[in-house]
Amino acid sequence: MNDLLNNDKESTLQYGHWQSLSPIAIVYFAISTIKHSIGNFVYLAPALIAGYSTLKENPLLASVGLLVLISLPVGYGALSFLLYRFRLSDSSVEVRSGVFSKKHLNLPFERIQNVKFEQPIYYRLFGYSCIELDTAGSSGKEAKIVALPTSDAVLLKEQILSYAHHDSSAHNDKSVDAGSSTDKKQTSDEEILNTRSISDLVIHGLTSNRVWIILAALAPFYDNITTELASWMNTLGVDVETLFNPATRSMWQLIAFFIAVTLAIVVFMTLLSVLGAIFMFYGFTLSKSRERYIQRSGLITKREISMKVSRVQIAVRKQDWLDSILGRINLVFEQKSVTPQQGDAVMSMQQKLTIPSVKLDECHQLIDDAMPDNQMRELSYHPINKRFISRNILFRLFPPFIIFMGIITFQQQYTALAVSGLALAICSALIALRWKRWGFQIDQQFLYIRKGLFGIDYYCVPIFKIQQTLYRQSVFMKRLKLANVEFVLASGLVSIPFVPQEMATKLVNNALYRVESDQRSWM
Known part of the structure; x- marks a missing residue:
């Protein structure tokens, strides 16, 4: 297979030798460390808030603490860079990494299912890319080469795909799913299925706003927050105590001030949600090429997610209460379930395609393309037991x-x-x-589930992709002739609670029969 490595592009890649990354990888590792630490901030927040007054009275201690907070991720990033090595051969890639926990991955090219690119803004400025390689049937078998020149990353992708192409010609049951460089133009055989405008992204930011959850999470710290906010406003010449003093203000004025402050907080949080949606989905396009969906998006960090149509496990139609009012739907195609390492939300996101804030007809067109013959448009659902x-x-x-x-x-x-x-x-x-909200239905090819609270989510599950069925029945449920039914797929578990016993048995038997009689692969 050495002929696959021959390419007329100039490359700095070496084969058969352990190589280090570009020093810009230190920035990547440091920022990744900060992102992972943010997930643990909720546990440290009470201690930080409780010690805020102490730090405020001791500027030297605060300076030392700030210096430590800055130096830790930078130091960890430098160590990660020094200990990271990768080696390429004509048929595999090896990666050694880890500071406290050592990791050595050896991924043969024929097992690599996805090749994905990520370009943070600080990489784009210097012409570098992060390339991620993973085996779609496993969890935790992903490797990242985090600082390759973009031309080398593209070349490595082409070599892996070329190897896979030769291998698949001899083994028809294998297929490879791959992305392309975020800077590479769409190929002529790509069909654009959907695009999102700025106005669509603004609507998505509004409907996905979780300001009430954030406000509820901050409830234990309201006293500290209000005290510091009042102190800050006093420095601006606003006397908060006089402004909200019942002795000098009428009740309607106090209520008006309270409503104004609440609205200001909600507007601020909503603005953050809208900006987040624009940063994440700016320039969104969903295209299809050779039975692959390709999603491109991102303002600061450009990403490309590629998914083979046959690997879509579930189509989920998500609609919150505000989505219902505005007539919008968030459509999700799920591929597989992955437990992100150290809170890596990006890796989790890359296992699914999210098409934000689409209209009903657009949603059904996309679902029909991924899952032909589904009946989601015209279903009546069976309720679960009261x-x-x-x-x-x-x-x-x-x-x-x-x-x-x-x-x-x-x-x-x-x-x-x-x-x-x-x-x-x-x-x-x-x-x-x-x-x-709970409901379910089944036909010859699909299982349909409806659930929600204020909003409603609809699930469309191809039956032949079910890997395991679970029939659960407690002693009390058995006396009432009820059961819980669960279906395990590569993307996770879907369940239907409190189903009549006869119907639960029918659901399980029908699923098992369809899986055994259908010769299609679940991947």
């Missing part, structure tokens, strides 16, 4: 509420008792709404 409501209320909701209400009754806090009763009623209503 025992779902009583079980969740009696066994999950009542016990903690009874304990809490007993405590506040003993303490004669009757106002809190009334508020708790109202909260119990609201939670019970939400459980009932959750039950109403």
